[in-house]
Amino acid sequence: MGTSCYTTSSGQTARLLFRQLFEKESSTYTYLLADASHPQKPAVLIDPVDKTVERDLALIKDLGLNLIYAMNTHVHADHVTGTGLIKTKVPDVKSVISRASNGKADCLVEPGDKIIFGDLFLEVRSTPGHTLGCVTYVTGDGPNQPQPRMAFTGDALLIRGCGRTDFQGGSSVQLYKSVHSQIFTLPKDTLVCPAHDYKGFTVSTVGEEMQYNARLTKDEETFKKIMENLNLPYPKMIDIAVPANMVCGLQDPSVSASI
Secondary structure, three states, X not given: OOEEEXXXXXXXXXXXXXXXXXXXXXXXXXXXXEEOOOOOOEEEEEOOEHHHHHHHHHHHHHOOOEEEEEEOOOOOOXXXXXHHHHHHHOOOOEEEEEHHHOOOOOEEEOOOOEEEEOOEEEEEEEOOOOOOXXXXXXXXXXXXXXXXXXXXXXXXOEOOEOOOOOOOOOOHHHHHHHHHHHHOOOOOOOEEEXXXXXXXXXXXXXXXXXXXXXXXXXXXXXXXXXXXXXXXXXXXXXXHHHHHHOOOOOOOOOOOEOO
């Protein structure tokens, strides 16, 4: 993905550098965002994977960016996060996860918090259901913020699907309410950028998912029945990934702070 220039409704222009990166073993998307017009070119990395940290840091160096936050949408069960490994290589980077996840990180975020990088920001929205601590990061709404908006939905909302709800405190009823109240209320042209895709899709929109999502277009009771009858295998990485990801991979910070 290339550098993107978005024009806001006020006619002002904000420079958002955006990259979508892929880890094939877990089919995970990692997202790199930066304020390319800011003198320091501050950047954030969403849902990094330990196996691709070297690739991601090399790209950040090539682009002349200053990584300030390595963030997770939730405690993943299918891969080990790269946030801890990143901190061993770039000590000034701050790790981010939701307070509701009960995980450890430098910054524990709550609904309504803003993660600021340069003149841009991400808004934190609580979207539990896949896990207790899932959040969606949404690009800001306001002057000089990129348009259309972008929602980094983790596993809460996938393209034409959603994350499973049968472990880590998951709840199909909670997930249904989360998506409909926190994601489907965004403008319909908001870009949906999920944490995974298994069919080769890269991006969708809120409007598309409201119309075509095979699960979340159903009523709540039908959705609950669908989720109860998926018959999915036990995640092969969960026993390794979850304990590691509760401490952001390699990291075990003694003090956590809020954004």
